[in-house]
Amino acid sequence: TSSRPRILVATSVFPSVLERLRQHFEVDAEHPHYPLSPATFRQLLADKDGSLLSGSQAIHAEVLAQAPRLKIAANMSVGFNNFDLPAMRAAGVVGTNAPGVLTETTADFGFALLLATARRITEAEHYLRAGRWKEWRYDTLLGQDVHGTTLGIIGMGRIGQAIARRGVLGFGMKLIYHNRSRLDAATEAGLQAQYAPTKEDVLRHADHVVLVLPYTPAAHHLIGAEQIALMKPTATLVNIARGGIVDDVALAEALRQRRIAAAGLDVFENEPAIAAPLLELDNVVLTPHVASATASTRLAMANLAVDNLVAFFTEGKALTPVT
Ligand code: 8YV
Numbered sequence: 001t002s003s004r005p006r007i008l009v010a011t012s013v014f015p016s017v018l019e020r021l022r023q024h025f026e027v028d029a030e031h032p033h034y035p036l037s038p039a040t041f042r043q044l045l046a047d048k049d050g051s052l053l054s055g056s057q058a059i060h061a062e063v064l065a066q067a068p069r070l071k072i073a074a075n076m077s078v079g080f081n082n083f084d085l086p087a088m089r090a091a092g093v094v095g096t097n098a099p100g101v102l103t104e105t106t107a108d109f110g111f112a113l114l115l116a117t118a119r120r121i122t123e124a125e126h127y128l129r130a131g132r133w134k135e136w137r138y139d140t141l142l143g144q145d146v147h148g149t150t151l152g153i154i155g156m157g158r159i160g161q162a163i164a165r166r167g168v169l170g171f172g173m174k175l176i177y178h179n180r181s182r183l184d185a186a187t188e189a190g191l192q193a194q195y196a197p198t199k200e201d202v203l204r205h206a207d208h209v210v211l212v213l214p215y216t217p218a219a220h221h222l223i224g225a226e227q228i229a230l231m232k233p234t235a236t237l238v239n240i241a242r243g244g245i246v247d248d249v250a251l252a253e254a255l256r257q258r259r260i261a262a263a264g265l266d267v268f269e270n271e272p273a274i275a276a277p278l279l280e281l282d283n284v285v286l287t288p289h290v291a292s293a294t295a296s297t298r299l300a301m302a303n304l305a306v307d308n309l310v311a312f313f314t315e316g317k318a319l320t321p322v323t
Contacts, residue, residue: 005313006069008044010036011054013076017302021052024310042066050309052076052302055097060084064091072312074305077292078102078159080322081215081242088323095323096308100158101300102292107162109266109291110240114208116285117236117264119143123282144207144234144261146171152206153177154199154222155213155241163210164191178202179213203230208238215242225250228260236262240291243268252277255284266291 007021009029021027028044036044041057045067051057055077064070064087072094073083083095116122120143127133127141151167153160156179167173168191178196182188188195196202199222203209209231213219223237224247231237237260239246248269254260256277264285268274271289278284292298304320312318 005049008048008051010041010051010057013302014299017306020306052305055079055082058082059088061087064093074308076301076305079214079242085323094318094321096318096320097322098301098304099320101304102297103158103162105294105297106159106291107166110163110210111166113264113266113285114210114238115146117238117262118146118208122285144236148172149207150174150176150205152202152209154202154211155179156183160212176202176205200230203227208236210238211241211245213241215244219245221247228254231260235260238264240266243271248275248278255281
């Protein structure tokens with residue numbers, strides 16, 4: 001029995017990260033059955049002082065009631081919709097996220113997904129692999145232009161702004177955005193950004209819409225059949241934010257009817273399950289929540305989460321708390 005804090009590592013993580021944790025804490029890690037089921041997670045959390053999380057483990061009142069020693073939950077993600085903030089505050093448990101370190105990497109992927117969606121890159125590869133090139137016609141696999149078109153961004157935080165820079169500075173796009181708060185005048189001028197007071201304005205005017213807002217109950221099904229109906233028939237929609245912001249079933253139906261040209265999705269409502277109608281379509285690019293997945297960025301995210309745990313237990317104050 002040691003007096004060092006006990007930490008549950010709730011997901012698989014890099015050896016160097018475990019090594020850092022073991023310098024400071026008693027570490028419960030390397031479970032053979034990652035990802036842990038919610039029941040196993042709760043059971044393992046029962047005698048822990050802190051936890052390192054991927055960002056998909058729910059921390060709510062029932063979980064907290066079974067974890068009386070818990071003082072901190074550190075997400076290795078910028079999103080923290082797995083936290084029930086009022087319940088955590090009531091239990092005196094600190095939650096932390098991992099902002100900043102994934103911004104450019106995630107923006108790279110968001111833009112890659114936009115390009116793949118508009119230019120039908122995965123569909124083109126499937127066509128080639130299926131031996132269909134011999135059917136080629138002059139109008140085979142025609143996509144939508146990206147350069148010089150209007151980029152619409154809903155959610156203009158760090159990642160949204162990084163995507164905006166790529167579009168405006170690299171691809172000569174015009175920019176229209178909606179956000180809870182407007183950018184400061186200098187940033188807006190630098191991106192020649194047009195602020196849209198409503199998300200509907202973005203949906204109506206943009207050629208390519210990218211969703212980069214945090215998931216909150218208010219953002220649930222923010223984009224459904226009614227909203228998609230406002231978009232141009234040639235438009236594309238990219239979601240790298242969170243599943244649940246888009247009504248995936250309504251989107252699949254709109255894509256099937258070609259009400260919009262195409263969509264690119266890295267996040268899903270019930271991931272890792274995918275709404276079945278999406279899998280039937282060729283005008284959607286589907287990726288398994290990998291927008292931040294580069295070796296250096298995931299390491300930086302994990303290390304920031306460890307920094308939070310260390311700062312909390314040694315100095316009494318987390319670095320990037322969200323509670
Ligand atoms: C992570 C994410 O890949 O940071 C976030 O909010 O969604 C992703 O960067 C995921 O949470 C795994 O940690």
